[in-house]
Amino acid sequence: MSWLGGDDAELDEFDEFDESSIRTRPNPKANRPRTKRRPAHEDAEIGRILGVDRGRYSVLLREDRADERTVTAARARELRRTAIVTGDRARVVGDTTGDEGTLGRIVGLVERSSLLRRSADDTDQVERVVVANADQMLIVVAAADPEPRARLVDRYLVAALDAGIRPLLVVTKTDLADPSAFLAHFDGLDLTVFTSARGEMPVDEIGAALVGHSTVFVGHSGVGKSTLVNALVPGAGRATGHVNEVTGRGRHTSSSTVSLRYTGPSGSGWVIDTPGVRSFGLGHVDPANILAAYTELAEIAEDCPRGCTHLPDAEDCALNEAAADGTLSETGRARLESLQRLLATFGG
Secondary structure, three states, X not given: OOOOOOXXXXXXXXXXXXXXXXXXXXXXXXOOOOOOOOOOOXXXXXXXXXXXXXXEXXXXXXXXXXXXEEEEEEEOHHHOOOOOOOOOEEEEEEOOOOOOOOOEEEEEEOOOOOEEEEEOOOOOXXXXXXXXXXXXXXXXXXXXXXXXXXXXXXXXXHHHHHHOOEEEEEEEOOOOOOOHHHHHOOOOOOOEEEEOEOOEOOHHHHHHHHOOOEEEEEEOOOOOHHHHHHHHOOOOOXXXXXXXXXXXXXXXXXXXXXXXXXXXXXXXXXXXXXXXXXXXXXXXXXXHHHHHOOHHHHHHHHHOOOOOOOOOOOOOOHHHHHHHOOOOOHHHHHHHHHHHHHHHHHHO
């Protein structure tokens, strides 16, 4: 008998409802518990991102080797919020044979040496990655049709200097107009300039500057950028267009960013062609990076007060004082004017 007044048989009935006696049903799917630990992917191959199309990346593996090949890959789930752009060096696993119908998987990126970015406008702090790992920027403008826009070139220069990329300039259609007045705008800046006219495109000279480099081509629509790319890389097949006679604007032809291998008499390099743009926001740029590109001026600016803008109207600016008292040479004053013009682009 028990204190409940029942016998042991009755107690057995209560045991049926005791939670401690419940038996757990085994997992019928035998699923492993979820974990945040990711595989190391020690067998991943490193490749160059050549382009992207609807979520599929073209990746060049084993670059410059006898078994070099291009594979198609998708990004791993853990990289869904990571920008993967042309020029990136990616870690690829899975099927890397490159056979038709196969698909590899991008599981990581190698640390970038440079990153060219732009924003929608100067007030937009959201950056848009244009290309990774470029070390040169070739800015293409036309002497006419469409008219050259010095302020847009200034913005390209600022973005290049901010990214630590060497700028180059090509002026096309010089048979239509003399570019001298336009080029005078850039006096004092360390800028290699090429000029090109109809039937006189300096392919060899520009090509020599591309050897050993990864060069991103940028420019306003209709300036002849795609024509230049096709001349440098036969078989590139980049679409070309014309300028609207009413608006004076070029029609967008290249709709995607792609890496193309340049091969010339003195070696090879990479051409990264980008779609033409009509604006280039600088909301992401650090003005200190622009000053750092002018080494000799940056040393003088160390005596400037904190927060100095270095613009012509800046009070107690060591750079302006050096220009006024003759400390700066004529070349130094020209470079200061160039610096101040670029810094002024942040104002509009």
